[in-house]
Amino acid sequence: MTQEMDLNQRFEAYIASDQKIEAKDWMPDAYRKTLIRQISQHAHSEIIGMQPEGNWITRAPSLKRKSILLAKVQDEAGHGLYLYSAAETLGITRDEMLDALHTGKAKYSSIFNYPTLTWADMGAIGWLVDGAAIMNQVPLCKCSYGPYARAMVRVCKEESFHQRQGFQIMLNLSNGTPEQKEMAQDALNRWWWPSLMMFGPNDASSKHSEQSMRWKIKRFSNDELRQRFVDMTVPQAELLGLTVPDPDLKWNEATGHYDFGPIDWSEFEQVVAGNGPCNRERIETRVAAHENGAWVRDAAAAYAEKSAERASSQTSAA
Amino acid sequence: MADQQHEWILRLGDDALVLAQRLSEWCSHGPALEEDIALSNIALDLLGQARALLTLAGQREGQGRDEDALAYFRTDREFRNALLVELPNGHFGDTIVRQMLFDQFAVLRYEALASQTVDLELAAIAAKALKEVRYHAAHSAQWVVRLGDGTEESHQRVQESLNVLWPYTAELFEDDAVSQACAEAGVLPLNGSFTARWTEQVRAILDEATLTCPESTALLTGGRSGKHTEHLSYMLAEMQVIQRTYPGAEW
Ligand SMILES: [Fe+2]
Ligand SMILES: [Fe+2]
Ligand SMILES: [Fe+2]
Numbered sequence: 001m002t003q004e005m006d007l008n009q010r011f012e013a014y015i016a017s018d019q020k021i022e023a024k025d026w027m028p029d030a031y032r033k034t035l036i037r038q039i040s041q042h043a044h045s046e047i048i049g050m051q052p053e054g055n056w057i058t059r060a061p062s063l064k065r066k067s068i069l070l071a072k073v074q075d076e077a078g079h080g081l082y083l084y085s086a087a088e089t090l091g092i093t094r095d096e097m098l099d100a101l102h103t104g105k106a107k108y109s110s111i112f113n114y115p116t117l118t119w120a121d122m123g124a125i126g127w128l129v130d131g132a133a134i135m136n137q138v139p140l141c142k143c144s145y146g147p148y149a150r151a152m153v154r155v156c157k158e159e160s161f162h163q164r165q166g167f168q169i170m171l172n173l174s175n176g177t178p179e180q181k182e183m184a185q186d187a188l189n190r191w192w193w194p195s196l197m198m199f200g201p202n203d204a205s206s207k208h209s210e211q212s213m214r215w216k217i218k219r220f221s222n223d224e225l226r227q228r229f230v231d232m233t234v235p236q237a238e239l240l241g242l243t244v245p246d247p248d249l250k251w252n253e254a255t256g257h258y259d260f261g262p263i264d265w266s267e268f269e270q271v272v273a274g275n276g277p278c279n280r281e282r283i284e285t286r287v288a289a290h291e292n293g294a295w296v297r298d299a300a301a302a303y304a305e306k307s308a309e310r311a312s313s314q315t316s317a318a
Numbered sequence: 319m320a321d322q323q324h325e326w327i328l329r330l331g332d333d334a335l336v337l338a339q340r341l342s343e344w345c346s347h348g349p350a351l352e353e354d355i356a357l358s359n360i361a362l363d364l365l366g367q368a369r370a371l372l373t374l375a376g377q378r379e380g381q382g383r384d385e386d387a388l389a390y391f392r393t394d395r396e397f398r399n400a401l402l403v404e405l406p407n408g409h410f411g412d413t414i415v416r417q418m419l420f421d422q423f424a425v426l427r428y429e430a431l432a433s434q435t436v437d438l439e440l441a442a443i444a445a446k447a448l449k450e451v452r453y454h455a456a457h458s459a460q461w462v463v464r465l466g467d468g469t470e471e472s473h474q475r476v477q478e479s480l481n482v483l484w485p486y487t488a489e490l491f492e493d494d495a496v497s498q499a500c501a502e503a504g505v506l507p508l509n510g511s512f513t514a515r516w517t518e519q520v521r522a523i524l525d526e527a528t529l530t531c532p533e534s535t536a537l538l539t540g541g542r543s544g545k546h547t548e549h550l551s552y553m554l555a556e557m558q559v560i561q562r563t564y565p566g567a568e569w
Contacts, residue, residue, distance in 0.1 A: 050346040050354075057342045061560035061569040062386050063335075063372075066342070067365050073345055074358040081351050119560055119569070169569075177567050285346065293349025295475065296410045299468025306467065 015216055020146035023089035031215055035145055036090050038217065040097045043083035044108035046076045047101075048282050052116040053125060061119055068165050069122060075158045082151040089147045102287045110268065111194050113276030120173055120180075120187035126166015128188075128195040128233065134159045135229045136199065139219035148217075167236065174240040181241075188237065189245045196260075197268045199226040230258050322499040324378040325398065326506070327440065328388070329496075329542060330427075331371030332399035334447075335389060336550070337420065338364035339557055340407055349410050356457060360417070363450040370443045390561035394551040395544040402486040404541070404550045408479065411472065414461040415479040421455035422519050423490045426512045436504040459523045466527025477529055485536035491516070492539060 007026050014021070021027055050073050057073065060066035084094045100106035111129055116122070137159065140152040173184035200206055200222040212218035220228075230249075237244050248261030270276065341361035348354030372385040383391075402420060407413045428451055431444035465472040491513045493501075501508045524531050540546065560569070 047346075047351070054345040057345055058339060058556050059559055061390075061564075061567075063365065063369050063389055065569055067362060067369070070342055070345065070358055070362055070365070074355055074362070077346075077351055077355045077358070081355070084351075172569055176569075177564065179564060180567055289347045289349070292347075293353075293410065295469070295471050296349035296353075296465070299465050299472030302472075303464040303468045 012214075015144045015214075018216075019144075020149065021144055022146045030211075031217075032090050034212060034215070034217060035148065036087055036092050038212075039083055039087040039090075039148055039151075040092070040100070041107050041109075043080050043087060043097065044101045044106055045112065046080035046083060048108045048112045048286060049129075050076050050080075051282055051285055052112055052114070052278075053122060055116050056119060056122050059119070060122075065122075065169070072126070072162050072165060075162065079155045079158070082154055083148075086145075086147040086151040098290065102283065102290060104274070104283065107272070109198060110271040110276060111198050112282060113271050113279045114190070114194055115278050117190075118183050118187060120169070120183040121191070123166050123169030123173060123184065124187035124191040126162050126164075127170050127236070128166070128191050129198070130159055130162040130166060131233060132195050132198040132229050134163060135225050135232075139225075140217075142216075142219065144216035170240055170242075174242060184240070185242050188242050192245050193263065193267075194271075196226055196230070196263055197265075199223070199229065201265070201268075202263075227257055230260055234258050322496045323437075323503070323505070324375050325496050326500045327371055327375040327378060329398040329400075330431075331368050331375055331388070332397050333403055333420075333424075334364045334371060335368035336397070336399040336553070337403040337417075338362075338368055339553060340403065340405075341413070341417075343407055344413065353410075357413075360454050360457070363447075363454065367443070367447045367450070370446075374439055374443065386561070390558045394546050394554055397541075397544060397546065397550060397554070399541050399546075399550075400486070400489050401538055401541045401547055402483065402489065404547060404553060405483070405486065406549055409475065411465050411476040412479045412483070414458055414465065415476055416483055417454065418458035418462045418523065419483060419487050419520065420490075421451055421458050422516055422523075423487075423512065424451040425455050426515055427506070430506050430512075434505055440505065462523055462529070463527040466524070466529040473528065476527070480524070480529055481532050481534070484532040484534050485538045488535075488537045489539040489541060492542070494542065496542070 008028060011021075011027060011031075021031075053069060053073050053076075057066060057070050060069050084097060087097060088094060097106065101108070111132075116125070134156065137152055137156050141149055141156055143149045143152065170184055170187075173180040203209065203221045203223045206222050209218060209221060213221070234244060234249065246261045248259065250259055252259045271279070274280075338361045341357050341364065344354065344357045344361075346354065348357055368389075369385050372388045376383040376385065376388055400420075402416060405412075405416060425448070428444045428448040432441055432448050434441060462476065465476040467473070491509045493508045493510050497506070497509055500506050521531055
């Protein structure tokens with residue numbers, strides 16, 4: 001009991017002095033669980049997030065755009081890999097995490113439950129969704145858990161390319177034909193509010209925030225990050241000549257920030273609860289990929305085992 | 319000769335483009351995350367090759383068509399790829415056997431193209447592509463061996479893939495007036511000249527994979543003259559939809 005308290009105190013002091021916790025260090029159970037939940041959720045988001053954009057790879061309107069989009073979606077798969085590996089350092093396997101995803105026990109970012117209806121959605125996702133992800137993720141590069149922080153450094157390097165390619169698509173559309181501009185505006189209309197929801201509930205109703213801040217798993221509150229995102233994005237929308245779909249949006253001279261309208265949290269809760277437009281398709285697609293690949297993974301495992309046996313019987317014969 | 323050169327480069331470019339398009343369909347459907355990434359990587363390499371080759375084909379044609387004009391505004395009757403690469407992905411074993419059969423050919427073809435000194439622009443594209451397809455060839459051969467010598471189920475599945483795909487391989491080695499003109503110009507030896515080495519290498523892979531090389535002498539062909547399977551037109555409908563819906567727009 002007193003020993004446990006000692007460990008706890010040392011742990012808290014360690015974190016307070018901005019030191020990194022490594023996989024082999026002692027850590028409170030709740031810290032470990034919180035991290036596993038957060039990192040695996042993040043990994044799942046990267047993987048599920050491949051689907052809405054993957055939806056347009058075969059239809060990309062130029063070979064250059066096809067190649068950029070394919071590289072982008074491939075990066076997201078890589079992010080999933082780094083993050084699953086980071087979570088594995090905490091004593092959970094990738095199979096266990098995938099199982100939780102496939103059975104609906106684990107969550108992923110709700111933004112990916114919206115459909116991608118036009119090519120402009122590739123622009124809006126890169127610009128807004130990757131943009132919001134960067135806001136959320138840059139602070140995680142300094143998170144107290146070393147393997148997560150290091151994974152995030154690699155992830156964030158690539159995310160800024162994702163955001164630029166999205167903005168570039170929006171720019172081309174905005175400077176294009178009237179139909180293209182309309183396509184861009186429509187995409188902004190559909191992705192704006194879900195992007196703001198990516199920062200999570202308002203601070204007053206966020207259940208994990210306080211402890212995560214103390215543990216330096218989280219460095220800024222949901223509302224702070226959301227405000228930063230709005231402040232960064234609104235001028236970019238102006239540059240594009242597009243209208244942010246919020247009648248309450250206005251610059252506040254006194255605060256030096258944009259004021260914006262209330263978020264429809266009932267929609268957010270619906271989507272989180274599994275009733276978004278694409279929740280079912282996203283999981284079904286993921287589960288189908290996993291199940292259709294089972295014989296392939298089995299074969300690879302069987303072959304590896306046979307090869308190892310052959311190698312060891314050769315050495316013992318020699 | 320100039321006409322036929324353009325035609326020849328189109329064949330190379332279309333092989334790469336159509337296979338890249340097929341492989342990109344795998345994105346987020348792979349059997350494991352690592353393999354999703356590997357297939358996307360191969361698709362990206364092939365797409366890069368296709369862009370360079372189609373650009374060159376357009377320049378040689380001299381009618382102002384760029385890579386996108388050639389990719390998005392030709393019909394299936396104007397595509398020049400071999401039938402093998404347009405076949406639907408099927409399951410992972412089908413895709414990987416198709417890939418192995420093609421990769422082994424692509425390595426030989428790019429080796430020859432990279433070492434000729436008649437068409438230096440094409441040689442430069444081939445030299446870069448060669449490094450890529452050697453890696454693809456190692457990857458697909460490794461998987462054929464794993465699946466062939468994996469479980470009983472995987473063995474049966476890829477043997478079946480091989481049996482179905484085999485009749486499409488002979489087309490790769492066919493020669494016609496176009497390939498003969500190219501051979502005479504010294505750009506690339508006749509396709510038929512690759513048969514022996516390809517067969518030897520493929521047999522070695524199949525042996526290691528404990529798979530049986532099909533005896534079939536059936537020859538399914540037509541791609542080089544624009545007579546494709548029914549599948550290609552659907553693939554192009556999907557690939558070309560935005561360009562064709564909004565002609566003249568820039569993306
Ligand atoms: Fe990502
Ligand atoms: Fe992310
Ligand atoms: Fe991203």
